Amino acid sequence: MGYCFDKEGFNQVLQELAKEYVVYAPKRFKNGGSFSDTDRIRYGEIQTVEEIVFDRKSDYSFKEILLPLSQTLFFFTEDAVKEANPPKKGAVIFLRSCDLHAVKRLDAVYLENGGEDYYYKRLRDKVKFVLMGCRHSFENCFCVDMETNRTDAYDAYLEIKSGKVYVDNHNEAWEAAFAAQSTETSEVIPAYVTKNENRVHISDGMTxxxxxxxxxxxxxxxxxxxxxxxxxxxxxTCFTMQDIFYTDNGKVGERRRVWASxxxxxxxxxxxxxxxxxxxxxxxxxxxxxxxxxxxxxxxxxxxxxxxxxxxxxxxxxxxxxxxxxxxxxxxxxxxxxxx
Incomplete structure (x- = not known):
């Protein structure tokens, strides 16, 4: 079902979702860039649609939500092991088509690669995805040639046009929240990139x-x-393991999964x-x-x-x-x- 909102109405929807989920989207981190007085666009928790950055590609991907940079798996003492608690809430992630295709790759590695990764799965089962439309290609993108420029595997699609928020909802559990705040129903067709300036060709005969x-x-x-x-x-998706021992007791600590390269x-x-x-x-x-x-x-x-x-x-x-x-x-x- 397609809906149209004013921004205030959609922010009410976000408040409703926040009761069950932590909502993440690409946002601007002031002075967080590589150089003085430059900003960084990366994923963080949001409360309003105005915080979402639509006109720039995020410098970092959504990946650190599903695969934390450093993730505690369990705590240990001399004679006991306690599993780390999972997050109390699920997550809603706003992301573009290429990144939603990346989720498929992560799932293949962690859920379909000879068994299921327990720690990944308990996070993944509680995540929903909101697709952000792309009306034009960003610098260095080559999603069209990689066939990741479009997808319909989303819980909801969102874009902003003329100050209005348009949503195509695929998640029945969200229908009530959307219907309560919508100003009108409207057919919403996701916007997809159809051409990149950056082109790639991969030979079929490669060995x-x-x-x-x-x-x-x-x-x-x-x-x-x-x-x-x-x-x-x-x-x-690569990671390494680290055992962290506490300074006040060298026989007590925690095991962490940490990104590797x-x-x-x-x-x-x-x-x-x-x-x-x-x-x-x-x-x-x-x-x-x-x-x-x-x-x-x-x-x-x-x-x-x-x-x-x-x-x-x-x-x-x-x-x-x-x-x-x-x-x-x-x-x-x-x-x-x-x-x-």
Missing amino acids: LDVMHSKMWDEYDSRCINCGRCNFVCPTC CMVDGFTEVAGGGCYRKKNGQRMRFKVLHKVYDYKKRNGYHMCVGCGRCDDICPEYISFANSINKLADAIKEVSTNAGK
Whole structure:
């Protein structure tokens, strides 16, 4: 059902939802940017629709709500273990189509990858999604070529036009709240991007032989292995474990799950001092092929959703989209070398 609200009426809806959910959306954090007097757009709790940033892509994704940067799993003493309590409320997340496609990737990794991750599932079961419309592409986006520019797998869709809030609701449990505050019913059709300035092409004939291309060597010197690309990516899922011991009693503490990055030092270190990918080019190769090759071989669709945040955040101006496009020449290179 489609509804139209004035902003005050929709804020009443948000207040109603807040009784059961914490509502998250991309919002502006004043002076939170990388440079002096610059802002940061990232996810945070909101109370009003005016707080939601619609005209800029969020610098960080929604991922930290479903996968907290540092998540306590359980507490321990010398002779007992206590599981950490789950959040008391569910979550409503406002996000764009590419990010909603990213949820599918996270679910595949944590719920369909040989078993269900208990801690992810107990959060995921309490989350609802509100799709934010995109009427134009942002810088570095390539969602159209990744086929993530549109979706109908949302609980509700929302956009603002001429100062009015328009909602397409798919969640029956929310009908009463919407109907009570709506000024009128109206057909609401989600707005989707149909063209990106940034284009990518992934060859259907790619094989793992592309690993032997010299294209990866350039990243040995260009990449500084800061891991920012992984941390802003909505589909990077790697983590490590940390046991934190309390200072007042060294035998009591907690176990935390903490984000990890395939691009930083130490990620592939193993017992005995071995390291599978010491060079930055080798790490870049692993990341790129995981996003656009081996994940698809297993799941039938690419892991990358084309949000372009990795290109936005990289301090060395490394373009992931360009890396994808270089694969075609890399395939030709290894094929030619194999024929010699």
